[in-house]
Every structure is written in structure tokens, then in C-alpha cells.
Amino acid sequence: MNKKVLVVDDDPDVRSFVVTVLEENQYTPLVAHDGIEGLEMIEKSAPDLVILDVLMPRGSGIRLYRHLKTDDVLKNIPVIMFTGIALKSFLKSQKALDEFKGGEIPRPDIYLEKPVEPEELVRAIQKKIG
Amino acid sequence: MSANKILIVDDEEIIVRLLSMSLKSDGYETVTAFNGEQGLEVFKAESPDIVVTDIKMPGMDGLELLKRIKEINIETEVIIVTGHGDIDSTITALQFGASDFINKPVRDEALAIALERAKAKIHIRERLEEYTKNLEIKIAEATREIRRKSNFQRLLIHSSNDAIVAFDQDWKIVVYNPAAASIFGEKPSDVRNKMTIQDLYTPDIASIFMAEAEKKAEPEDMPWKEMVLQTTDGRKIPVQYATNVLRENNEFMGIVNFFQDLTEIKRLEKELVQSERLAAVGQTVSGLAHYVKNILIGLKGGSYVVDVGMKKNNTEKLKTGWKTIKKNISRVSDLTQDLLTYSKEREPEFEPCSPNEIVEDVMDLVSDFAAANDIKILKQTDPGVGEMILDPQTIHRALLNLVNNAMDACMEDEDTSKTFEILIKTSMDTENFMCFEVRDNGCGMDEETQRRLFNPMFSTKGGKGTGLGLLVTKKLVEEHKGTIETKTHLGQGTSFVVRLPYQKAGAVDIKEDES
Numbered sequence: 012m013n014k015k016v017l018v019v020d021d022d023p024d025v026r027s028f029v030v031t032v033l034e035e036n037q038y039t040p041l042v043a044h045d046g047i048e049g050l051e052m053i054e055k056s057a058p059d060l061v062i063l064d065v066l067m068p069r070g071s072g073i074r075l076y077r078h079l080k081t082d083d084v085l086k087n088i089p090v091i092m093f094t095g096i097a098l099k100s101f102l103k104s105q106k107a108l109d110e111f112k113g114g115e116i117p118r119p120d121i122y123l124e125k126p127v128e129p130e131e132l133v134r135a136i137q138k139k140i141g
Numbered sequence: 142m143s144a145n146k147i148l149i150v151d152d153e154e155i156i157v158r159l160l161s162m163s164l165k166s167d168g169y170e171t172v173t174a175f176n177g178e179q180g181l182e183v184f185k186a187e188s189p190d191i192v193v194t195d196i197k198m199p200g201m202d203g204l205e206l207l208k209r210i211k212e213i214n215i216e217t218e219v220i221i222v223t224g225h226g227d228i229d230s231t232i233t234a235l236q237f238g239a240s241d242f243i244n245k246p247v248r249d250e251a252l253a254i255a256l257e258r259a260k261a262k263i264h265i266r267e268r269l270e271e272y273t274k275n276l277e278i279k280i281a282e283a284t285r286e287i288r289r290k291s292n293f294q295r296l297l298i299h300s301s302n303d304a305i306v307a308f309d310q311d312w313k314i315v316v317y318n319p320a321a322a323s324i325f326g327e328k329p330s331d332v333r334n335k336m337t338i339q340d341l342y343t344p345d346i347a348s349i350f351m352a353e354a355e356k357k358a359e360p361e362d363m364p365w366k367e368m369v370l371q372t373t374d375g376r377k378i379p380v381q382y383a384t385n386v387l388r389e390n391n392e393f394m395g396i397v398n399f400f401q402d403l404t405e406i407k408r409l410e411k412e413l414v415q416s417e418r419l420a421a422v423g424q425t426v427s428g429l430a431h432y433v434k435n436i437l438i439g440l441k442g443g444s445y446v447v448d449v450g451m452k453k454n455n456t457e458k459l460k461t462g463w464k465t466i467k468k469n470i471s472r473v474s475d476l477t478q479d480l481l482t483y484s485k486e487r488e489p490e491f492e493p494c495s496p497n498e499i500v501e502d503v504m505d506l507v508s509d510f511a512a513a514n515d516i517k518i519l520k521q522t523d524p525g526v527g528e529m530i531l532d533p534q535t536i537h538r539a540l541l542n543l544v545n546n547a548m549d550a551c552m553e554d555e556d557t558s559k560t561f562e563i564l565i566k567t568s569m570d571t572e573n574f575m576c577f578e579v580r581d582n583g584c585g586m587d588e589e590t591q592r593r594l595f596n597p598m599f600s601t602k603g604g605k606g607t608g609l610g611l612l613v614t615k616k617l618v619e620e621h622k623g624t625i626e627t628k629t630h631l632g633q634g635t636s637f638v639v640r641l642p643y644q645k646a647g648a649v650d651i652k653e654d655e656s
Contacts, residue, residue, distance in 0.1 A: 021552075022435075023513075024465045028442025031449050031458060047557070068553040095434055126438040129445050 017058035019049035021067040046070025065094035089139040148189040150180035177201025218259035304400035379403040439469035489532035493646040497522040530644040543579040550583030582634035
């Protein structure tokens, strides 16, 4: 059976691109429009991998990422951050949040800065879930 | 003290000596003569203050001496010594100007009293002289001071950078300084005391100031106001002016106007706004780069989806990818237009149009996107807003920007239980103004966001906004001489109200009729 990959992004252009890449490479795409819907989908559909945007209205990727990584069950789901935000800025925000909330959240498994060639995205997915 | 030298004239030597001794012991200086001729000689040589002379003397007598002395110096005090009962000559002597007389034999007390009186008279006369002299000096000084002050004031008015024009109670121009001449263009010599208020000001402006005179305003109540002054030769000059009504004892004396030419200031203001705007575009560059990157992401993603669609002959994919590409092409074109609009000055292009129809056009443009995001777009257009002369492009761009923002505000809202609605309203405002409102029930804005709303490069939308939308909207509205206002409550929604001045359509353009 094809592996399920959830793409959480508010930009329909990005969603249709990622969905197409997934279909072309024999993954089953799932989509969510924002962080809140993303969490619902994760709990409901248990995807094998999450491709997560950072800046979204209604429950940002940062919030969803922290939620996943602090949940005993969900923390094992691999996450690819897929965003226009530079890695440096993202790590800075993580560090600030770590200090503010206590504890240390692990870095994302893979961090891809948009725009990304389809092959690069496929390689990243394959690296995590084959 | 003065008046200390006394000439004693008598043909009896002994009397002269006795008097002289007596007076010297009283502290006077004395000179003596023993007949009239000698008396006159001594008088000329010694210039005594007081003369005591016997009236009856051989040769030149006392009366003759008195006359001659008075001819030389009318102010000399002459005391006549008369024989007992010689009333006639005493009267004559007094008529000739003798100041006093004493009878023979001369008693010390009588002489002392007469001398004191003479001295007092001299003293008073001297004081009077001194006083008169001082008075003349003081008048000269005061005159000089007044002249100086009036010159000072004249120069002050003359050299003032503000134009000063003053009218007397009959509205004749009495003050008109060079700064006024440079605004109004009339020569001071042609204006001062020759023109009236109606000759210098256009009728509408003259009436403003004449009405000012009717008011019982306090003198200190003189706020600066701005207006565009039209000169008699047709030039239009932006000025700042103040008016003061001049009254004396509550009686109207005239008014004075102060003008400051704002031409240069207005020009600088315009330049400043322009350069600030260009700087804002510069500041926005980093935000823009982000935005452009997002467009690129869309284009790349879209073209991949199109490639896949072609390869697999999948129409659905082709459609999706093509839609993405088209959408991003229009984002590029919107951005270019926003940048051009924002960085260039633009005059509104007025033409007859129907704001309600523009509302329809904008609703058509956004309907797909709104439906895809569960946002209802409603309209409430006032049928009274018919065809009018406005710049349709301003309305279209402003409305589209505001509706796009409203949709973003709905999508940002974390409260997904809401039914999101955007209401576009048109209405007639006060005279000559029409008004449209875009109201959403989305996330609203906090104070910080409100404060920075019209700042360049401020965007709440991350890379998804340019930070130019509201700036462009505001600029367009202001170039149209309109206003934009916002009301917002965090979590409850936002409303933008734009008011634009319009002219009635059908205020026929004559040129078009003729052609």
C-alpha cells in the first residue's frame, strides 16, 4: 500500500504542486489548509510523513511542529519543513521559544526552502520513508 | 548763589560807602559809582545783577541811568532810592521798569528787603529760563524719539517677510509693504492711500475680510488660516493669513492682514512626500523579494503540474497547473502596477462612471477565491449612487485592495465557527461626497497593527503580502482628495470607509457637445 503523506500549507499553489509530486511518486497525498486542520488530519489519518509550511494563518507550522514533537505518540512522525522562511530565522524562533517555554525541541528532520525542484522534494521524502 | 554783585550809585560819597560796607558785611560783592555817567560805565564793565541808584543826581539822573541800563539788559534789577514824598518820579521809575524803590534815608532793613525781593525775582527768572531751556531740549528729544520710533515701525513693516496690508475705517489701504507687493504684484506707490480693499482683493476674498470687521472677536483671537489667494492679475498663490481688527476705545479703526506666501513650502512638502515615498519603496524591497519568491514558487509549481498533466494527458492537472500560472502572472502584473502607482505621482482621471457597477466588477473578480475559502461577499448598494464623475480606476483599485485585505482578515481568524462575511456598501455622504465601505467580520486588528497600518513595508501576511496594498489605496484616495478611515475590533472585524468627492454627471462638458 502507498504511504500517506500529509501536506499542510495555506497556499493552494503549493498544495497542488506537492500533491502532484506525491502522486507522481506513488504516495497517497492528504491535504490540510492550516495548522489546526493539519493536527486534526494527523490524529485522524496517521500519515507516514508530514510536509509542513511555517507561516500560515490559524495555527502556524511552528505551533504544530512543537505540538507534534512534544506528543509522546506523534513525535515519531517524520516532518519535512517546507517553507519560504530561511532556516536561520526558523532556528532563531525555535531557540527563543525553547527559552520561553523551557525544554528543547529537536530540529526538523529535513528543512527545505522554497522554491524546490520536484526531484529534491522526492529525494527528501524517500530519505525519510523510502 | 547767583545775583550777588550790586552796583551802588549815589552822588553822596558817604552814603555810597556806608551802603557798600553794610552790603559787603551781608556777603554781597559791591561796585560803586558817584554819578549817572560813571554808573553806566561801571555797569557796562562789571555787569552787576542788581543796581541800587539814587534818583536825584547831577548830570545823568537815576531815571536816565535806569532807562540806559534797561536798554543794555532788561533783566537787571534796579532799585531806586527816592527822596521823601517824591511820588511822581517814583511812578515814572516803576514805569521804566524799576523793580523796587526805597525811601531816603536808606535804612538797612528796607534795603535788605528790597534786595531779597530783587534776588528772588532774579532767581525765579533764572529758574524759569532754565526750565524753558530744558523744556525745549526735552521737546526736541521727544520729537527725535517719536520720529525714531515711527521710523522703526515703518522699517519693521517695510522689512517684514510677511506681507502686511492694512485698511483704514473706509477700507482704504494705508499699509502695503514690499512683501505684499511681491505677492499682489502692484507697486506700493500705486496702492498706498490710492486703492481700496476691492481694488486689491478679488470680491470673494474682500468679503471674507470685511465680514471679519463685523465680528466682535477679541484682538488676541488671530489664528492662522490657509487659502489660495487670487491676485487681480489672475495668479493663484497658496498663502497662510491672519486678520486683526483694529479698534480704539471700541471704535473700528480698520483691519490689518498678514500673509505668508506658501508657494515654496508647498513645493517642498510635495518634494518631501515624493522622496519619502521613494524611500518607502526602497525599504519595501526586502519584503518584496519575499513576495516575488512566493510568485516564483507558484510559477514553478504550476509549470510542474502542467508538465505532469501534458505527460499523462491529464486535463484536470493541466487545468490546475494552468490556473496557478495564470494567477501568479496576475500577481506579477498587480505588483508592477502597485509599484508604479506608488512611486509615481498620478492625477486622477475623472470620467462619468457608476460606483455601483464597479462594486459588481470587483465582486466578480474575487468571487472564486472567496467561495473557495468559505467567505460570503455581500453588497448593499445605494440606488441613489448613480452615474457620477469620479476616477473609476481609483475606486476599482481601492475597492479590490480593501476586499482582498478583508478576505485575508477572514482567513487569518482562528475562530472557524464564524460564518465569514464581507459587506461592500455604497452610499451618498455629505454634499459632493460619495462613500463606500468594506466591512468584514474577520480577525480584526490590535492597536499595534492599527498604528502601523499605513506604514510602508508593514505586512501582517509574511511573504504573502507586499505591504503596498493599503499604501497604494491611501495614495489613490488622497490624490482624489478623498479620505480613508478605519474602525476595527480585535476578533470582531474591521471596516474601511472611503469618502470621495464627486461631480454630478451631466454637468455637461461643453467641448464634447460642440464636437
